[in-house]
Amino acid sequence: MATKQLQIDIVSDVMCPWCIVGYRRLEIALSQFDDLDVTLQWHPFELNPAMGL
Numbered sequence: 001m002a003t004k005q006l007q008i009d010i011v012s013d014v015m016c017p018w019c020i021v022g023y024r025r026l027e028i029a030l031s032q033f034d035d036l037d038v039t040l041q042w043h044p045f046e047l048n049p050a051m052g053l
Contacts, residue, residue, distance in 0.1 A: 007039045013047045 008026070012019040030038050 003037045005039070007038045007041060009041045009043060010044045011021055011045045013045050016047055 008021065010026075012023070030036065
């Protein structure tokens, strides 16, 4: 059987704890498929641009 290819675009804020939770769940879900070749494409997003440093 041929390996299936899948690209997933992830839009994430590095300070968002829910983004981390979602990513970890995605990792667990993808680990259940041996015939998938997954490429993750990360894109930045800022939840609160008005927040100071």
